[in-house]
Amino acid sequence: MEQNISTSLESLPFIKTNAGPKDGEQWIERLKEEYMLLIQYIQMNKEEDHDWFNVESNADGTKWNGKCWYIHNFVRYEFDLQFEIPATYPATPIEMELPELDGKTHKMYRGGKICLDIHFAPLWAKYQPKLGIAHALATALGPWLAAEIPVLADQGIIKPNM
Incomplete structure (x- = not known):
């Protein structure tokens, strides 16, 4: 998870299918690519001893939930993770x-949505429609956790999971 963004993009192939949830069969093709890339990213993380999340989706691939965690000073901090695929994805x-974590850091929006405007949104705009869920985890959530969790932990705002 401590990889930089360019390394993460280099190690994950781009998605070829340009489709979203409203695109019928094309969405199914895109979703297959998304799953394959997620599996590849999870395997890569496990091989590098950087396992830090798990996710699963609903039947149509539009709602996802799981867990993510960050180790700081040899202590694990674990959080519920959720996201929806936008209709315009x-x-x-x-x-x-x-x-x-809602309300615990200023780098977050209402409902616990992490702030990605400055770093991730321009990257997504530059490379879309080639980026997908695995890219978002690797280049958005991972770096956000690495930047925010140590600060929140050191300030006593969050407590480790026991």
């Missing part, structure tokens, strides 16, 4: 939500 980026 992939033109519109995914908004990652960590509900239990």
